[in-house]
Amino acid sequence: MPNDLTNKIEKHTIAVLVDNEPGVLARVIGLFSGRGYNIESLTVSEIDKENNLSRITIVTSGTRMIVEQIKAQLERLVPVHRVRDLTDDGPYIERELALVKVAGTGERRSEAMRIAGIFNARVVDTTLSSFIFELTGTAEELSAFVALMGQLGLAEISRTGAVAISRGAAGF
Amino acid sequence: MAEQVLNGAEIILKALKDQGVEVIFGYPGGAVLPIYDALYKQNDLRHILVRHEQAAVHAAEGYARSTGKVGCVIVTSGPGATNAVTGLTDALMDSIPLVCITGQVPTHLIGNDAFQEADTTGITRSCTKHNYLVKDVKHLARTLHEAFFVARSGRPGPVLIDVPKDVQFNEGPYVAPHEVRHKTYRPQVKPDLARVEEAIDLIAGARRPIFYVGGGVVNSGPLASKLLTQFVRMTGYPCTNTLMGLGSFPASDPQFLGMLGMHGTYEANLAMHGCDVMIAVGARFDDRVTGKIADFAPGSRKIHIDIDPSSINKNVRVDVAVVGDAAHVLEDMIRLWKARQKRPDQAALKDWWSQINTWRKRDCLRYQKTDKVIKPQYALERLRDAIAGTDHYITTEVGQHQMWAAQFLPFDQPNRWMTSGGLGTMGYGLPAAIGVQIAHPTSLVVDVAGESSIMMNIQEMSTAVQYQAPVKVFILNNQYMGMVRQWQELLHGSRYSESQLTSLPDFVKLAEAFGAVGLRASKVSELDEVIREMIAVPRPVIVDVAVDPTENCFPMIPGGRAHNEILLGPADRPDEATPEDGMVLV
Numbered sequence: 017m018p019n020d021l022t023n024k025i026e027k028h029t030i031a032v033l034v035d036n037e038p039g040v041l042a043r044v045i046g047l048f049s050g051r052g053y054n055i056e057s058l059t060v061s062e063i064d065k066e067n068n069l070s071r072i073t074i075v076t077s078g079t080r081m082i083v084e085q086i087k088a089q090l091e092r093l094v095p096v097h098r099v100r101d102l103t104d105d106g107p108y109i110e111r112e113l114a115l116v117k118v119a120g121t122g123e124r125r126s127e128a129m130r131i132a133g134i135f136n137a138r139v140v141d142t143t144l145s146s147f148i149f150e151l152t153g154t155a156e157e158l159s160a161f162v163a164l165m166g167q168l169g170l171a172e173i174s175r176t177g178a179v180a181i182s183r184g185a186a187g188f
Numbered sequence: 189m190a191e192q193v194l195n196g197a198e199i200i201l202k203a204l205k206d207q208g209v210e211v212i213f214g215y216p217g218g219a220v221l222p223i224y225d226a227l228y229k230q231n232d233l234r235h236i237l238v239r240h241e242q243a244a245v246h247a248a249e250g251y252a253r254s255t256g257k258v259g260c261v262i263v264t265s266g267p268g269a270t271n272a273v274t275g276l277t278d279a280l281m282d283s284i285p286l287v288c289i290t291g292q293v294p295t296h297l298i299g300n301d302a303f304q305e306a307d308t309t310g311i312t313r314s315c316t317k318h319n320y321l322v323k324d325v326k327h328l329a330r331t332l333h334e335a336f337f338v339a340r341s342g343r344p345g346p347v348l349i350d351v352p353k354d355v356q357f358n359e360g361p362y363v364a365p366h367e368v369r370h371k372t373y374r375p376q377v378k379p380d381l382a383r384v385e386e387a388i389d390l391i392a393g394a395r396r397p398i399f400y401v402g403g404g405v406v407n408s409g410p411l412a413s414k415l416l417t418q419f420v421r422m423t424g425y426p427c428t429n430t431l432m433g434l435g436s437f438p439a440s441d442p443q444f445l446g447m448l449g450m451h452g453t454y455e456a457n458l459a460m461h462g463c464d465v466m467i468a469v470g471a472r473f474d475d476r477v478t479g480k481i482a483d484f485a486p487g488s489r490k491i492h493i494d495i496d497p498s499s500i501n502k503n504v505r506v507d508v509a510v511v512g513d514a515a516h517v518l519e520d521m522i523r524l525w526k527a528r529q530k531r532p533d534q535a536a537l538k539d540w541w542s543q544i545n546t547w548r549k550r551d552c553l554r555y556q557k558t559d560k561v562i563k564p565q566y567a568l569e570r571l572r573d574a575i576a577g578t579d580h581y582i583t584t585e586v587g588q589h590q591m592w593a594a595q596f597l598p599f600d601q602p603n604r605w606m607t608s609g610g611l612g613t614m615g616y617g618l619p620a621a622i623g624v625q626i627a628h629p630t631s632l633v634v635d636v637a638g639e640s641s642i643m644m645n646i647q648e649m650s651t652a653v654q655y656q657a658p659v660k661v662f663i664l665n666n667q668y669m670g671m672v673r674q675w676q677e678l679l680h681g682s683r684y685s686e687s688q689l690t691s692l693p694d695f696v697k698l699a700e701a702f703g704a705v706g707l708r709a710s711k712v713s714e715l716d717e718v719i720r721e722m723i724a725v726p727r728p729v730i731v732d733v734a735v736d737p738t739e740n741c742f743p744m745i746p747g748g749r750a751h752n753e754i755l756l757g758p759a760d761r762p763d764e765a766t767p768e769d770g771m772v773l774v
Binding site: 021035038039042043046050081084085088089091092094095096097 | 309310313314317318319321338371372373496497498500501502505
């Protein structure tokens, strides 16, 4: 359906293997801002010190035509080794980490602790009137947890954005 | 192999020499003094001193585009680099291979807002194909060789290397070009043969085909133009060129329909609109070409041959995409076309050509001939006849004169036509002409100019005189920014807001002040003699041709319109007001 190519907005998770050289992240971000593409989240870290490689995970959205353009434009950047559309290429695992600070006492405090247990969140800091929870999961799980904490004294949130990897034996 | 130890400035010059550079266009300054000192001590590299860094880049573009080599630029930090930005963007848009070396403040001062410091790699990241900041002299030689490789490979483009002044002084090892292999950059040159097979099946089955050929064929090298011409003639199909593609297919060939797009010919645009199979070669479906995307060549199947995968399906969805270098793809196409014994449907082709010939009969480039005033089209026809058969190169500035030059000057070979297509940079033509003239000292080089555009880099007359580069600036002087005036007339109720230059210099005296020759034609009767003298004088010349100030450039497809809504002349007005979504288009 040609209309789906230009009308339907799809969400895609794209992994990009790049040379870890100065300015490479600016190049990727500049590409998205300069051409008006969306970034829902972007994470980057060195993954191979010896070969000087970094991996960038980008969650973006756009029509099929735009997503194809994004991948072609990323591949065109000189320091880019590989671009992989995890959403297109089969099953993959996507995870995000959040640190969530919740302040409160009494009933609200114990309710926050109880819900954190349900979500398998870890307590990484505590005072008599606050917790910091560490939680990993999909973006949706994290958002659900944060929404509940909103009723229970949510004070601060820090989220990493998604990292992702394909399922199965094959490497990047 | 013994490593040679040189200082950074010497490494730069040695790398340039090893990369085949003969000419550098540049302008010195504090942060490149060590490089200029090293230049002083050698005789292999010729340096052309321009008068403004923007012109250095345009001159290198003219040099590159007329020779097929990588153009080379050296400018200083800060304002030197920022002045070069327009030229770099121009080269990026038109895929011209350049290496630009900028000086930078010493590494220990970077980030301190030092004198003449600018974040050059930050500023030029989006207007270069790639850029580098070299902070250690031991990476300098490798980086230079990489830069040349990136500039000339794949879809060519400008590459910038920012070199802090201390790195130019420091000593380091030199490595030769063959010792450098790029880690990541491997453009696909050879096509996937399955796609080529699909393409030739589609081409052979076409009933109303058209070749739509762009600058990629010129960039690929002269062989690509030769193969393209061969293939188009084998098929007997019509061929149109984009502005950047002019010369890739001979203008004198009966299968040539002229340029297409906003100011393209009636027959080229209607053939695009009515085709059933479009064969795009090295063209990028630019908005000047497509007009209204939704009504672009409706009912056609499209083949797109391009070396840049990101050009495919960017603006227009195509049916068969062939990624590869134009020459390689065309070679495979010709081979498979012969091997599979493809024969187009001659009856259908005959009908198609008879349809095209009725469009041709509209004679869309006709204009009102008069002896009362010099029509710009007439001036170009006289220029065309005077230079026919000579070894000549044409550059242009940007605007009406540029479109008229594209319509009225025929190009039978590639690399003879230098114009700012993608960026549309007024002020491109004169420095580009100087670059062309430096590369081809005995050829005739004409910059077809407008009086407004030429003012943007007029200082380069001084460069032309210094190097005795006998460029001819042929100004079609209508006393207006003609294309702005035309749009204001047609789309903004003739409100000529700031489009007239009411105080222009006397171009004849101006030429003389620069030490060049100034000529003027104000009457039709003076034109031929002035053109003759312009060509005969072995010096830089400015010719001021006073042309009809009210003339508009037709045909014209107004913004937001389809190919078949083309306007042919002043009597042709859009049936209805231009739609608002068309008005916003430039």
